Amino acid sequence: xxxxxxxxxxxxxxxxxxxxxxxxxxxxxxxxxxxxxxxxxxxxxxxxxxxxxxxxxxxxxxxxxxxxxxxxxxxxxxxxxxxxxxxxxxxxxxxxxxxxxxxx
Numbered sequence: 001x002x003x004x005x006x007x008x009x010x011x012x013x014x015x016x017x018x019x020x021x022x023x024x025x026x027x028x029x030x031x032x033x034x035x036x037x038x039x040x041x042x043x044x045x046x047x048x049x050x051x052x053x054x055x056x057x058x059x060x061x062x063x064x065x066x067x068x069x070x071x072x073x074x075x076x077x078x079x080x081x082x083x084x085x086x087x088x089x090x091x092x093x094x095x096x097x098x099x100x101x102x103x104x
Contacts (some may be wrong), residue, residue, distance in 0.1 A: 001069060001072055001073070001084075001086055002084060002085045002086065003085060003086045003087075003088045004059055004085040004086070004087055004088065005088050005093075006087065006088065006089065006093045006094045006097050006098050007097065007098075009021075009059060009087060009094075010098055012057075012059075017057075018056050018057075019056055019057040019058065019059060020038065020052065020053045020056060020057070020058045020059070021035070021036065021037035021038065021058075021059050021061070022037055022038050022040055022052060022058060022059070022060045022061070022071075023035075023037035023038065023039050023040070023061055023062070023091075024040060024041060024042040024045065024060060024061070024062045024067050024068050024071045025039075025041065025042075025062050025063055025067065025091070026041050027039065027041065029063065029104075032103060032104070033091060033095070033102040033103055033104050034091075035061075035091065035094055035099075035102075037059075037061065038051070040052070042062070042067045042070065042071055045071050045074060045075065046074070046078075049075060049078075049079055052075065052081070052084075053083070054080075054081060054082075054083060055083075056083065057083055057085060058081075058083055058084050058085065059084075059085045059086075059087055060072055060084055060085070060086060060087065061086070061087035061090050061091060061094075062090050062091070063090045063091055063092060063104065064089065064090040064092050065086055065087065065088060065089055065090045065093075066090075068086050068087060068090065069086050072084045072086055091104055092104055
């Protein structure tokens with residue numbers, strides 16, 4: 001599975017690169033703290049997979065990296081995605097290393 005560090009994601013954000021960020025946490029988690037991704041909760045991935053690009057880098061994250069890894073495995077196995085990256089450590093790592101103002 002492809003992964004990306006929070007530092008590399010921050011570099012992508014600052015560079016203006018064309019990528020997609022998907023948050024697979026639940027709505028209440030997203031409302032408490034988010035890093036400007038598109039919310040598609042893990043349970044909705046099968047019905048909403050078409051919203052996830054196959055044409056650019058897609059970074060998928062959750063709280064710690066487990067749910068996003070499950071989402072990536074599902075998407076790769078069932079829909080042939082090859083452009084997905086799991087955010088290492090999820091939003092916990094983002095809060096610890098990039099933005100300690102997030103309440104997770």
